[in-house]
Amino acid sequence: MTKIYEVRGVRIGEGRPKIIVPIVGKDKKAILEKARSFEGLPIDVVEWRVDFYEDVFDISKVMDTLNELRMVLLEKPILFTFRTKNEGGEKEISMEEYTRLNKVVANSGLVDLIDVEIFSGDEIVRENIENIHGANVLVVGSNHDFHQTPEKDELLRRLQKMQEMGADIPKIAVMPQTPADVLVLLSATYEMVSCFADRPIITMSMSSKGVISRMAGEVFGSSMTFGAVGQVSAPGQIPVEKLECVLDILHNAM
Numbered sequence: 307m308t309k310i311y312e313v314r315g316v317r318i319g320e321g322r323p324k325i326i327v328p329i330v331g332k333d334k335k336a337i338l339e340k341a342r343s344f345e346g347l348p349i350d351v352v353e354w355r356v357d358f359y360e361d362v363f364d365i366s367k368v369m370d371t372l373n374e375l376r377m378v379l380l381e382k383p384i385l386f387t388f389r390t391k392n393e394g395g396e397k398e399i400s401m402e403e404y405t406r407l408n409k410v411v412a413n414s415g416l417v418d419l420i421d422v423e424i425f426s427g428d429e430i431v432r433e434n435i436e437n438i439h440g441a442n443v444l445v446v447g448s449n450h451d452f453h454q455t456p457e458k459d460e461l462l463r464r465l466q467k468m469q470e471m472g473a474d475i476p477k478i479a480v481m482p483q484t485p486a487d488v489l490v491l492l493s494a495t496y497e498m499v500s501c502f503a504d505r506p507i508i509t510m511s512m513s514s515k516g517v518i519s520r521m522a523g524e525v526f527g528s529s530m531t532f533g534a535v536g537q538v539s540a541p542g543q544i545p546v547e548k549l550e551c552v553l554d555i556l557h558n559a560m
């Protein structure tokens with residue numbers, strides 16, 4: 307049986323894939339304005355991509371912006387993500403600082419999920435996961451390849467490693483060169499959920515070639531999908547209203 311997580315009333319791992327929308331503002335004003343614009347849109351979870359924030363290395367400013375973000379978003383679940391330069395993010399960060407940031411944010415009680423890049427060194431990753439779980443926050447394990455799609459066995463190995471390390475929701479995003487690569491990602495997703503996973507996973511094939519993977523999660527086994535309101539945080543994200551429409555068509559057909 308696959309686990310289901312209930313996060314502020316959103317049931318992850320069940321039914322229609324949940325829509326996550328990133329906030330990629332550079333300053334507090336832009337971040338809060340974007341959050342306000344979400345009212346009434348079909349969004350289940352908001353991701354704050356804090357690596358885009360110009361004051362991200364000042365923890366008191368991060369906390370101040372996060373406090374206000376929580377006030378704007380009310381009961382909407384927040385996924386907190388520092389995407390490192392290595393994995394396609396905006397900024398470099400030392401692992402010590404990454405760990406400290408995630409710990410302070412986890413302990414604040416203001417966020418519901420935190421992204422941890424699993425291939426950053428086992429010891430430091432374990433420390434991150436322990437800190438985050440200690441604060442009763444869920445860990446989204448992550449890995450990105452912005453150049454290619456690894457073989458299916460390698461995708462399965464990475465997703466299983468995330469699960470073994472204790473990530474509550476393993477997630478992988480890869481780049482297709484051909485439509486066959488998209489099939490590899492979908493096939494790995496299906497095999498992972500049918501043979502190995504005891505928890506929800508998230509997968510996507512990026513860019514225009516991979517768009518189908520952002521819509522077909524309910525068919526192949528991806529529990530959440532990233533959509534856009536304005537600026538995207540990765541290639542291939544489609545506007546949330548269109549995304550919702552396709553997710554509903556597939557859901558109602560199943």
Ligand SMILES: O=C1C[C@@](O)(C(=O)O)C[C@@H](O)[C@@H]1O
Binds near residue numbers: 541
């Ligand atoms: O890990 C992911 C997935 C993502 O890269 C995507 O392809 O939609 C977008 C990122 O903002 C997020 O942190």
